[in-house]
Amino acid sequence: METDQPTEESELAPFVIEGARSSRSKCKTCRRKIDKDVLRLGILLEGPYGTGYLWHHLNCAAKRRFEDVEEAFAAEAWNAAKVVPKDIPPLAELGKLREEAEQKKKERKEIPWAEVSPSGRSKCVTCGEAIAEGSVRVNLGRLVEFGNQVRTNPVKVHPSCVARQLGEADCDTDGETLAADLRANSAGLEAVLLDGALAQIDAS
Template identity: 30%
Template sequence: MAHLIEEAKSGRASCRTCRKPIAKGELRFGEEFDSQFNDGGSSHRWHHLACAASALPDALKPTLDEYGGEVAERATIDQLISAGKKATKPGAFPYADRAPTGRARCMFCEAAIEKGTLRIAVERQVDTGAFVTKGAGYLHPACASEQLERDQVEAEGFILGLKANSRLESAELDQVLAEL
């Protein structure tokens, strides 16, 4: 499976971006994600095309280019994609997400971050032995405030960064912020 565009088969799904229902027969964008409930399988999160263009421009663009059917307001969607690409800074830190695997360890407590749980990604220096580079470091939300203190990172700016960069639902983001 992959990302896809299709006509909504029913009017029951809601858009993950704006939370409003997607009408039956309307084109929708299916964002593929690894489902923790589906035994390693994957599933789709649905978005209105216009919402996906703004929120997930990099995911929508190639899918839209491949889609063979007619797209109403295609020009508008393309404009939204360009605008959305400018607005999002891919890989900007810090951000919060759900751990896609159970392999990462928390920088602070060094325990593994369980697959599917909420985590915070920050930029850190990685010493490979041969050279120092920048990479992502991960934290349990509950460990983050102590790590910030240790690194003397100013919390207010950090929280603003999290809010701007995270692609979580607002309830999930609230959960991360509550644990900080």
């Protein structure tokens, strides 16, 4: 359990909104530290090993668990704080954070996808040549290590370079299902252009 817990169990409200009383708590949403005085939402957890709050940045909670924020506002959860915080943003403002987060999620592309290159500035990672403006480029997954984490990042390639890129050791895109995946993930691309790119991939 976290530190920073109230001592009197009988006082525990289901939600509390407060300025963090120290910098020791961690946000359960983004897993980063919650700096002292930054607004946080505590959600009471009653478990077999005790009762206490799990903390979230108020903004993180708005993005990922808005229903809890709504409930906390309805309960005026700032009144459960030891020191009632000032400058609590209006619920509508937090609602906007949620909308933005959901919009971003929708726009996030799923790897692999094909698209029209909006400029001539991108370079194909396979051959190193520029990808012409207006031509179709394919985004394939590449494994990248960050410390002890491995992530898949999109890399851009010419359709004619896809076969070579799929053979790279750090390629994280499955060649077997590539055509079906591209069809599923390339909603913004005209079908005739996608067909052309798939033909080039097959021919290479």
